[in-house]
Amino acid sequence: MSEPVYGVFLIPDPATSAAVTSITLSVERQFGFVSAGRFPPHATLAGSVPIRAAVPDIVAALDPVLRDRPGFAVHHSGIVRHGAAVTYDVDRLPDGTRNLALAELAADVNAALAPLAHAIDALLVSPFRPGLFRAHISLASHEMNTQPELADQVEAFVRAVPAPAVPASFPASLVGLYEFRSAGWTGHWWETLTWRHLRTWRLADPRR
Template sequence: MTANVTDRFAQAPGDPYRYGVYLRPDPATCAAVTAVTSQLRAQYGIVSAGAFPPHATLVGSRHITNPVEEIVAAVTRGLSDASAFTVHNAGVRRQGVGLVYDVHHLADGLTPNPDFVDLAARVDKAVAPLQTPAPNHAEHHFDRDTFRAHLSLVSHDMYVRPDLSEEVEEYV
């Protein structure tokens, strides 16, 4: 008997779903990200960063089996007394194999924005009690020290096309 690829998803309730909480930028920044990712798709066939609406991931790929309404309520409670803060675009930076708009830093481009890190930590704390072990997927844990708020311009495609890395960076 041949196993169906979806058979592995039956191992736990909620599979194959993962949840994330994302911060959407202002319309002008969304337009800039979309313009760059659309040009990269047309010019190089790079699609991974442009496959999703522009966003900064606060927490991502969490295995949660609770109903969506419970997830939304938990995040809402976790952010109920959160205050607005300014986010700066520190420009294009290399992150891993990709390129991003760096929204992690303050206007000086060097100092991490503590409000952004705290926001991600609050969201992580809100959803952590809802998480269940994922039998078929690597866990994604929040770490204040490694968290980097960003808007992806080029991402996973570079794992399979590292030969384009320099040219794409120059193009961006």
């Protein structure tokens, strides 16, 4: 297996997780697209960050950012194309403006990890760019780039799958740290992807 990379994910509520699981499994059975379903249901805060430091050092870097940080509401804006991928859009507030609490959380998490990170050559993995960040929960992802001839068909299928209903909003209360490994990062790494949950932080109740 290749060296590990790490992700920091906002963990959605159980209803959203159930809907994501239903859709990604349906996409896999219908089209053989496995990438979105290889991950736990999540909205990425920091994704596929190569780090050689020990896990306690990663936790120590993230702890000041996440410990006692107030939670906030995350709003569903429906199914959209995010780049090539099909996703739930969770980037905006009900009035259509950016969810700045979510964008700032992602920026702070990536800033905390930056001193520990190093560069690797990885297919379809880009460094964090705050100006390009758009919070989303993937429903069909990497194969939408590698098999673009099926992209429109997959999107139509995702929109039609009778998945469990998602709530209009859910609380951003749980953030998880995950370790990912694959046979290699330069090819279709999602086909051999495995993951391990390392730590969860519970954000503070904003009403307190």
